[in-house]
Amino acid sequence: AQKITQTQPGMFVQEKEAVTLDCTYDTSDQSYGLFWYKQPSSGEMIFLIYQGSYDEQNATEGRYSLNFQKARKSANLVISASQLGDSAMYFCAMREYSGGGADGLTFGKGTHLIIQP
């Protein structure tokens, strides 16, 4: 079974609109972290936001917020007031924490976001 599911392969959004990128995850661990990364066409992975499984508040970083619904195993990324520079691939990822430390990141397939003027 896929651990990270992103159901939107591609999205077109008008500039200045808010965007929600969907992500659901699957884990039996109690301790884990959820991440969103942005990958422009240049290829570099840019860290956007992090949510820990024990965090009760939704994470926010500037225009990015993570809508964390633990019971539904959902970690959607919300981008407010989208900009042309937001056009990129967006990946949701999870890190599970075992007794020996964190495991490697497990990524979803990504969502290709295109912001239109």
Place this chain on the structure above:
Amino acid sequence: KAGVTQTPRYLIKTRGQQVTLSCSPISGHRSVSWYQQTPGQGLQFLFEYFSETQRNKGNFPGRFSGRQFSNSRSEMNVSTLELGDSALYLCASSLDTQTYEQYFGPGTRLTVT
């Protein structure tokens, strides 16, 4: 503070050859992870090194190996290259194995012909 650097940025190799990729983490970071990105399989975890020891490994054949030096720089090696090894190889560094945040380098794009 300098970011994660990877060399070379682009590489073309022939089937059957071997290749070594290099990653220098952010200064002070001791954990280095490697990922492979292909259009078909997406982003997959290869392995993680901390204090010169491999502490985690993904589901890749033994042709993929790595090491870490005392200055935390890491190399990964792929022997007997196959066409399917063509990919973007990304390196990520973090302070230690408990720190959640990983900072990625620009990647090395490997093409196998």
